[in-house]
Amino acid sequence: MKPALLLIPGMLNDASVWQHVLPLLPPTWTVRIADVLTQDSIADMAADAWKLMADLDKDQPLIVAGFSMGGYVAIDMLAHDSGRIHAAALLSTSVLPETQESSVTREKTIAAMQANFPKVVDGILKFNTHEAPQAVIDELREMQLKIGSEKAVRQIQALMGRTDHRAKLSTLRLPVALMCGEHDRVTPPELTRHIQACMPHASTTWVPTGHMLPVQTPAAVSQCLVSLWESTLSS
Numbered sequence: 001m002k003p004a005l006l007l008i009p010g011m012l013n014d015a016s017v018w019q020h021v022l023p024l025l026p027p028t029w030t031v032r033i034a035d036v037l038t039q040d041s042i043a044d045m046a047a048d049a050w051k052l053m054a055d056l057d058k059d060q061p062l063i064v065a066g067f068s069m070g071g072y073v074a075i076d077m078l079a080h081d082s083g084r085i086h087a088a089a090l091l092s093t094s095v096l097p098e099t100q101e102s103s104v105t106r107e108k109t110i111a112a113m114q115a116n117f118p119k120v121v122d123g124i125l126k127f128n129t130h131e132a133p134q135a136v137i138d139e140l141r142e143m144q145l146k147i148g149s150e151k152a153v154r155q156i157q158a159l160m161g162r163t164d165h166r167a168k169l170s171t172l173r174l175p176v177a178l179m180c181g182e183h184d185r186v187t188p189p190e191l192t193r194h195i196q197a198c199m200p201h202a203s204t205t206w207v208p209t210g211h212m213l214p215v216q217t218p219a220a221v222s223q224c225l226v227s228l229w230e231s232t233l234s235s
Contacts, residue, residue, distance in 0.1 A: 003061040003086065003229055004030040006053060008045075010068025010092070011036075011155045012124070012144045017067070017214050024222035030056065036070060037151045042162045046076040058084075061232065065089035065225060067214055068187065069155060072162050078172060079165040087175040087232050089225055091213050092184055094191040095198055097164035106156050117149040130183040130210030140215060169198045176202035177228040179213060179221065186211040203231070 005025065009017045015033040025031060034049040053062065062085050066074030071093020078088055113120045121144045125137050144152075176199050180192040189206070196202060205224055209216045 001057075001060055002026070002028045002030070003063050003232075004032065004053065004056050005063045005065065005225065006032050006034060006049060008034045008049060008064070008066040008070030008073045009036055010070050011159070012121075012147055012152050013067070013070075014143060014147060016143055017212075020218035021214050021221050021225075024218060025225065030060070034070070034073065036073060036155070037147060039158065040154060041158045042069075042072050042076050045073045045158070046080070049073060049077060053084075061086040061229075063087045063089070063225065063229060065091065066093060067091045068093055068211065069159060072159065075165050075169065076163065079163075079168040085174065087177070087228050089177040089179065089228055090195060090202075091179045091221065091224075092181065092187045092211050093195075094187050095164075095166050095169060095195050096191065098160050098162060103160055106160055110153050110156055113149045113152055117152070118145060120149075121145060127185055128211040129216065130181065130185075132210070132212070132216055136212075136215055140212065166198050169195075172199065173201065175228055175231045177224050177231075178202050178204040179224050180204075180206060181209040181211055181213060181216075182206050183209060184211045203227075 007018050018033060032052050034052055036045045039045045039048060064074045064077055064085050071090045074088055074090060078085060121141060125140055129137060178192050178195055180189050196204060207217045207220050214221050
């Protein structure tokens with residue numbers, strides 16, 4: 001049976017963040033994209049993601065792939081999974097909990113967004129992308145401005161209240177693929193190494209780019225997901 005794949009966008013992303021990955025995936029896969037724009041917490045995002053998959057055959061293998069903030073959602077799903085998930089991909093994300101320092105930074109970001117959202121978006125794009133073509137930056141700017149400050153603030157507040165699931169993750173043995181950009185400044189490579197410490201059996205792919213993997217390196221992302229599925233067949 002071919003797998004179902006749940007793709008979970010990151011902060012200030014809608015389904016279009018995956019648009020360059022989708023054509024590169026096997027056409028026989030069932031693909032769903034979670035909505036992470038309306039909820040007040042990471043746990044609520046995970047709950048809605050589960051609902052999105054509720055109509056699938058219980059025997060159909062499920063792969064969950066979370067990018068950036070979507071990785072936190074995928075981690076929450078893994079922490080509360082009863083065996084439904086067959087494999088997971090965690091892209092440009094972290095398992096570490098919020099700190100006092102990061103909370104202060106996020107509060108400042110919220111204030112800046114409420115004062116001048118387009119200016120903050122321009123700053124985010126400079127920070128998130130590494131040597132990205134102007135067309136990529138324009139594509140991301142259009143998406144983020146369309147999402148708007150209200151939803152962005154709600155997502156930041158959800159990130160601040162997330163749960164530390166490291167203890168649970170360390171007990172899991174399902175196939176896991178990690179991917180991180182070598183020049184990622186949002187979730188630097190050291191954060192992926194923290195995931196490796198929790199899940200030493202996970203495979204890791206490093207790509208020579210910044211944070212926005214689904215947009216900047218869609219071929220590498222699709223290959224990661226295909227290889228992850230193939231690893232479940234041989235395990």
